[in-house]
Amino acid sequence: MASISETGHAKNVANFEDLISVCTGFGTAYNPTKNSIKTAAMNTLLSSARNSLQSLKTAKTANDNATNTREIAFAGLKKLSTRVVNALGATDSATQTVDDAKTVNRKIQGQRVDKKKPPEIIPVPENTPADSLPLQISVSQQSYDSLVDNFTKLIQVVTTEPLFIPNENDLKVVQLNTLLTNLKTSNTAVINAHTAYSSSMISRDAVLYSANTGLYDISCEVKKYVKSVFGATSPQYRQISKIHFTKPR
Numbered sequence: 001m002a003s004i005s006e007t008g009h010a011k012n013v014a015n016f017e018d019l020i021s022v023c024t025g026f027g028t029a030y031n032p033t034k035n036s037i038k039t040a041a042m043n044t045l046l047s048s049a050r051n052s053l054q055s056l057k058t059a060k061t062a063n064d065n066a067t068n069t070r071e072i073a074f075a076g077l078k079k080l081s082t083r084v085v086n087a088l089g090a091t092d093s094a095t096q097t098v099d100d101a102k103t104v105n106r107k108i109q110g111q112r113v114d115k116k117k118p119p120e121i122i123p124v125p126e127n128t129p130a131d132s133l134p135l136q137i138s139v140s141q142q143s144y145d146s147l148v149d150n151f152t153k154l155i156q157v158v159t160t161e162p163l164f165i166p167n168e169n170d171l172k173v174v175q176l177n178t179l180l181t182n183l184k185t186s187n188t189a190v191i192n193a194h195t196a197y198s199s200s201m202i203s204r205d206a207v208l209y210s211a212n213t214g215l216y217d218i219s220c221e222v223k224k225y226v227k228s229v230f231g232a233t234s235p236q237y238r239q240i241s242k243i244h245f246t247k248p249r
Contacts, residue, residue, distance in 0.1 A: 008246050012208060013049045015243050016215050019222060020046060022240050029229065029236075036213065037222050045207070049215050052204040059193070059200040066193035070144065070186040077147060077183070080170065081108045081154055087171050091163040104154045108147060144187045151180060209247055216247045 020042045023030045035041055085105045089098050155176050158164040169175055208215045223240055230236035 009204065009208060010053060012215060012245050013046070013053060015245055016042070016046055016049065016219060019219055019240065019243050022243070023222060023226070026226075026236065030226070032225050034221065034225070036218055037225055042218065042222070045215055045218060048207050052200070052207045056197075056200040056204050059197040063190070063193040063197040066186070066189045070190045073182055073186040074144065074147060077151060077179075078109055080179070081105050081151065083168075084154060084158060084171055084176070087166045087168070088158055088161065088164055091161070093161050093163050097157065097161055101154060101157045104150050104157065107150045108154065144183075144190075148180070148183050148187055151183065155180060205248070216245050219243075219245045 020039060023042070024039055030039070032038060082105060085098070085101045088101050155173065158176070159173050164173070166172060206214070209217075211217060223237075226240050227237050
């Protein structure tokens with residue numbers, strides 16, 4: 001279902017309240033036999049619609065906060081990874097070990113390991129937010145999941161190297177593992193928050209746009225009933241027909 005603006009969804013709910021007010025104003029003349037368009041049922045639907053909008057706002061805020069936290073957590077990762085490789089290179093470690101670390105770091109930095117080869121297609125998890133992915137994901141491997149995976153590999157390289165014993169606290173293996181845990185935690189938090197946000201949008205759309213029972217379809221049924229009672233040219237129908245609702249395509 002294509003989306004309309006958040007303002008559009010809120011406007012539909014606000015207009016539905018206007019619709020109920022007008023129908024209530026008709027007094028006993030508004031007396032449908034269909035339960036779903038009785039004013040009591042309409043008020044219940046209005047309450048559900050308001051709750052769905054509020055739940056979505058709460059979920060969006062949580063998603064935004066989690067995304068911001070993750071962005072901050074990952075901000076210094078590339079610079080730190082390069083420092084780790086340089087620190088390893090400053091030891092008497094085997095050339096092969098240093099090269100392994102450099103290879104992993106190039107992936108963290110988003111560089112191709114071999115520019116002569118075609119880019120490897122890296123699968124992206126379905127729950128990774130689209131706005132957090134770079135344009136060249138197949139080449140740069142810059143999704144947050146890939147960054148966590150490659151940073152894990154870099155830690156594994158230096159952990160198995162007994163000569164890697166830097167004096168700088170943030171380069172020590174224990175600190176690198178602490179950072180890795182934080183990266184994983186922040187990434188998982190975004191995944192969970194995004195799932196909750198997506199679920200809230202589904203719930204909102206169900207309340208507003210489900211066939212036959214959603215706010216949009218109910219408003220159409222109400223207009224049909226008013227038209228049948230008062231007539232297509234009546235002031236009552238003109239009054240209610242001016243209340244507009246939109247539906248995502």
